[in-house]
Amino acid sequence: MFDFLKKTTQISIEDLRGKEWEELESLATQKVSQGPEIDDLVTELIALYRGRHWGSFDDSPNSNYREHPINVKGREIGLKLHNLADNDTDAFYLMQFVAYRVALRAKGDCASLLNSVWHGIGQWRN
Secondary structure (H helix, E strand, O other): OOOOOOOOOOOOOOOOOOOHHHHHHHHOOOOOOOHHHHHHHHHHHHHOOOOOHHHOOOHHHHHHHHOOOOHHHHHHHHHHHHHHOOHHHHHHHHHHHHHHHHHHHOOOOOHHHHEEEEEEEEOOOO
């Protein structure tokens, strides 16, 4: 019964991101400090989003997840990160680095949530 479940299938996944994105993600996995201000913001985002999923925000006014206090705070942190950089391009890379680092540690739908909450900050998803 269900012999097809016993068969091993090899799946090949090709990473279509450029080398710079792979390096950025690799850097995010390392436990290297990026300075106290950035490290503190990462820690705060992890605390906010640890294990959160899209359904976690159903108690928001009119079920608008953007108005949920956690996401309002998450957006404020995104703006702080953006303002720490010298220009929009550097800000985008810093935010991407932080998103990778937070997603690795917070689990849940954190990366997807940050993508949505940070929409429109500098070059983020524009």
